[in-house]
Amino acid sequence: MGEQLMGVGASSRASQLSFTDPKVCRSFLVGTCPHDLFTNTKQDLGPCPKVHSEQLKTEYENDKDKAKHGFDYDYMRDLQKYIEECNRRIDVAQRRLEKTPDEIRQTNALVSN
Numbered sequence: 001m002g003e004q005l006m007g008v009g010a011s012s013r014a015s016q017l018s019f020t021d022p023k024v025c026r027s028f029l030v031g032t033c034p035h036d037l038f039t040n041t042k043q044d045l046g047p048c049p050k051v052h053s054e055q056l057k058t059e060y061e062n063d064k065d066k067a068k069h070g071f072d073y074d075y076m077r078d079l080q081k082y083i084e085e086c087n088r089r090i091d092v093a094q095r096r097l098e099k100t101p102d103e104i105r106q107t108n109a110l111v112s113n
């Protein structure tokens with residue numbers, strides 16, 4: 001996958017990075033990056049612009065004070081945002097089912113913009 005190619009490029013840089021660096025993907029450190037989560041779905045976000053490093057993830061997991069960074073909170077907030085976006089799309093899809101073929105065509109034209 002393209003993402004893994006990116007990871008290879010990133011890991012050489014990652015060795016000089018600390019996991020608190022803003023270039024490092026916090027969602028990846030804490031759990032799963034939303035960019036990985038929605039791969040090959042309509043919700044696909046494309047490759048993550050930030051650094052995914054297994055090494056930094058391990059460092060983060062082993063950090064006794066990791067709670068103080070608040071990454072967990074950021075992660076939950078981020079995921080919430082994506083879940084809301086998903087729900088919104090499901091809503092749109094469901095409303096589409098109640099429409100006439102003409103209305104569906106109009107909706108599709110709007111959504112595919």
Ligand SMILES: [Zn+2]
Nearest residue numbers: 025028033048
């Ligand atoms: Zn990421």
